[in-house]
Amino acid sequence: xxxxxxxxxxxxxxxxxxxxxxxxxxxxxxxxxxxxxxxxxxxxxxxxxx
Amino acid sequence: xxxxxxxxxxxxxxxxxxxxxxxxxxxxxxxxxxxxxxxxxxxxxxxxxxxxxxxxxxxxxxxxxxxxxxxxxxxxxxxxxxxxxxxxxxxxxxxxxxxxxxxxxxxxxxxxxxxxxxxxxxxxxxxxxxxxxxxxxxxxxxxxxxxxxxxxxxxxxxxxxxxxxxxxxxxxxxxxxxxxxxxxxxxxxxxxxxxxxxxxxxxxxxxxxxxxxxxxxxxxxxxxxxxxxxxxxxxxxxxxxxxxxxxxxxxxxxxxxxxxxx
Numbered sequence: 001x002x003x004x005x006x007x008x009x010x011x012x013x014x015x016x017x018x019x020x021x022x023x024x025x026x027x028x029x030x031x032x033x034x035x036x037x038x039x040x041x042x043x044x045x046x047x048x049x050x
Numbered sequence: 051x052x053x054x055x056x057x058x059x060x061x062x063x064x065x066x067x068x069x070x071x072x073x074x075x076x077x078x079x080x081x082x083x084x085x086x087x088x089x090x091x092x093x094x095x096x097x098x099x100x101x102x103x104x105x106x107x108x109x110x111x112x113x114x115x116x117x118x119x120x121x122x123x124x125x126x127x128x129x130x131x132x133x134x135x136x137x138x139x140x141x142x143x144x145x146x147x148x149x150x151x152x153x154x155x156x157x158x159x160x161x162x163x164x165x166x167x168x169x170x171x172x173x174x175x176x177x178x179x180x181x182x183x184x185x186x187x188x189x190x191x192x193x194x195x196x197x198x199x200x201x202x203x204x205x206x207x208x209x210x211x212x213x214x215x216x217x218x219x220x221x222x223x224x225x226x227x228x229x230x231x232x233x234x235x236x237x238x239x240x241x242x243x244x245x246x247x248x249x250x251x252x253x254x255x256x257x258x259x260x261x262x263x264x265x266x267x268x269x270x271x272x273x274x275x276x277x278x279x280x281x282x283x284x285x286x287x288x289x290x291x292x293x294x295x296x297x298x299x300x301x302x303x304x305x306x307x308x309x310x311x312x
Contacts, residue, residue, distance in 0.1 A: 002097040003163045007087075010159040014105040014152050015079065018261060021148055022072075025268040029063030032275035040278040041060060 063271035071264045078257030085250040093247075102160035104250055108258035109152040110179075114217050115262065116146025117186070121214035124207035133277070136203040139210055141269035143189045145262060150183045174223040175233045182220055185213040199277070 001007070033041065064072075086104040093100035123139030126132055157176070158168045170176060189209040193202060224233045243251065 001087075002092075003099040006099060006159050006163050007101055010102050010156045011083070011086075011105055013155055013159075014109065015083075017148065017152060021145075022261075022265065022268075025265065025272060026062060026064065029268060029272050029275070030061060032272060032279060033060060033062050036275050036278045036282065040282065042274065042278075 063268045063275070068264060068267050071260060071267075075257060075261045075264055078253070078260060082250065082254045082257050085246075085253060090247045090250040091244050093244075096164055099160060099163040100247070102156055103247070104254040106153065106156040106160055107251060108255045109149045109156060111255060112258055112262050113146055113150040113153055113182070114221065115259070116142045116149060117182075117210070117214050117217055119266075120146060120189075120210045124210040124214075127203050127207045131200070133203075136207070137270050137273040137277070138266075139207065140193060140273055141266050143186055143206075143210060143213075144269055145265045147183065147186045147190060149262075150179065150186060154179060154183060173231045173233065174227040175220065175231050178216065178220045178223050182213060182216045185209065185216060189213065199280075 082104060086101050090101065090104070092098055120139045120142040123135040123137075123142060126135035127139060154176075157179075161170075162168050189206050192206045192209055196202065224231050
């Protein structure tokens with residue numbers, strides 16, 4: 001395969017940045033969820049259990 | 051009451067739907083990697099460097115998408131003063147900045163083997179994309195500067211609309227200034243792509259679009275929680291202050307003797 005170094009750099013950075021950002025969002029969300037009272041979790045609650 | 055409902059108290063910003071979406075995105079990314087590296091054919095001129103198209107073009111398209119969402123959110127904020135839309139705009143710009151950075155980085159890496167340079171200041175698309183990135187970064191700076199929530203939302207909405215005006219300029223720059231760019235015209239519409247290359251590109255765009263939706267939902271919820279937390283902190287401060295004042299009033303009936311440290 002030609003240009004493998006460029007390909008690995010481009011794909012690696014793209015997927016790496018995506019994974020890092022997703023992880024950061026999840027961690028941030030968990031921290032905030034713990035700090036905000038449950039009654040204020042609008043847009044986050046689901047009423048899907050009978 | 052015929053049916054009782056139980057509200058799930060979430061441990062984070064994820065929900066059943068976003069977890070499912072996340073799994074689809076991870077599976078889709080694996081498929082794009084396999085298709086991009088092992089199934090899509092080499093290009094006659096660019097050889098394997100053409101495989102950068104599967105990360106570069108989706109990043110660029112999602113930058114535009116994020117900015118369009120941000121522009122709609124900003125307009126809705128200016129029109130309706132809806133906090134929901136302001137949070138949508140903020141989430142879209144943050145994710146858009148990320149995609150725009152990836153567009154610039156992957157484009158630069160792709161440029162080295164194809165144009166023999168990482169960057170060319172004479173290329174209008176490169177420069178207009180960089181300007182777009184800087185405006186979007188400016189949006190985040192305005193938000194980070196703080197101040198009254200409503201004023202910050204209004205200021206940043208104006209910045210988002212200015213950034214959105216730049217989208218057609220970036221997108222059409224290769225047509226309007228065709229003699230001042232190293233870029234080719236649209237890869238998707240010019241019909242020069244091999245069938246399997248086009249198929250992989252479309253799959254890549256769909257997968258990255260789903261990743262964008264996943265990130266939007268989570269970032270919106272993070273924004274909502276941050277706002278709620280500010281409100282809770284403010285209320286707690288007010289209650290503490292009121293308690294302080296009341297306790298001061300019972301120990302010393304003359305408030306003027308309390309000084310500035312009350």
